[in-house]
Amino acid sequence: MGYATKGAIILLKTEPSIQVQAAIAVIMTIAGFYFNITSTEWIAQTFCIGLVMGLEGMNTTAEAIADFIHPDFHEKIGHIKDIAAGAVVITAIAAAVVGFIIYTPYVVALFE
Numbered sequence: 001m002g003y004a005t006k007g008a009i010i011l012l013k014t015e016p017s018i019q020v021q022a023a024i025a026v027i028m029t030i031a032g033f034y035f036n037i038t039s040t041e042w043i044a045q046t047f048c049i050g051l052v053m054g055l056e057g058m059n060t061t062a063e064a065i066a067d068f069i070h071p072d073f074h075e076k077i078g079h080i081k082d083i084a085a086g087a088v089v090i091t092a093i094a095a096a097v098v099g100f101i102i103y104t105p106y107v108v109a110l111f112e
Ligand SMILES: Nc1ncnc2c1ncn2[C@@H]1O[C@H](COP(=O)(O)OP(=O)(O)OP(=O)(O)O)[C@@H](O)[C@H]1O
Pocket: 017, 059, 060, 063, 070, 071, 072, 073, 074, 075, 077, 078, 079, 081, 082, 085
């Protein structure tokens, strides 16, 4: 747990994409309290946040390994980095859809 916590702190301190995702996670958590979302919605939201940020960490790992193995430009390194980033995008799209499904009724209710 000590090394893992150290790794999570490194990610949060050094990775801009993780920092942006952490900021979005804080905003969504505030929104969750503001709209008083249900337990099931909290579970879905928390799972999405963990999934996107966890996979972003794995993407960073893939990039670091690729750069270590082959620091110079190479078509295959580019391919590896592209598909690692693509995996994050897939989860981010799914998370955005979940967020849309959760919050649309609450936002619509604000204007009724
Ligand atoms: N050594 C390389 N050889 C070939 N293409 C590369 C190489 N390094 C990066 N690229 C290309 O540049 C893109 C961005 O790579 P980079 O390592 O800068 O990731 P990043 O911008 O830090 O990504 P993320 O925001 O997901 O952390 C890659 O997806 C790949 O297409």
